[in-house]
Amino acid sequence: MKALTRLIFVDDNNEKFFGEGPYRLLRGVERTGSLRATAMEMGMSYTKALKLVNNAEKELGFQFTTRVVGGKSGGGSMLTEQGKEWLNRYEKYRDACLKENERLYREYYGE
């Protein structure tokens, strides 16, 4: 057995607006240049993916993605600088929590 940690960012009404799903989605946009392709990879509908991103953007007050027009692939999306910064900070915070929680797990449940 082991204990997993999930971090859920909520707004003032306790509505979820960020977590591992949006994180993976946006890292996918960074890698593939396409929200639609990333959603497909994750087995998520494009509508759902768009909703997750819009919802997080609305709460945080900045854009995660910006449209890239034209080019060989006919355009797509890329991350904004603010978007990248948020993802990097989330990643550091999440990893610090996971590390601490694993240490505590060994303390409470270890051999």
Next chain:
Amino acid sequence: MKALTRLIFVDDNNEKFFGEGPYRLLRGVERTGSLRATAMEMGMSYTKALKLVNNAEKELGFQFTTRVVGGKSGGGSMLTEQGKEWLNRYEKYRDACLKENERLYREYYGE
């Protein structure tokens, strides 16, 4: 905004078998003496509640509850000693994680 922490205990196949739901359910049994009444309080079907408890018991290899037969209320359930010990340890571990994660939140997202 704030970040919530959810802890999920999984078996070797990464199947969830314990977390805040079963914890609240079993603390309810301790308080009310009835799994059925607790499930109802939580808006959960009795079948679902029974499944959660059985599933955790199967993975952990001990009984959480024991039947109380007869009496004014016509019987019910109470926690076993091993069950209480598990809940107490889970509670301490969970609270330690929450405290650490809140400290880290202030470090990464604080004013």
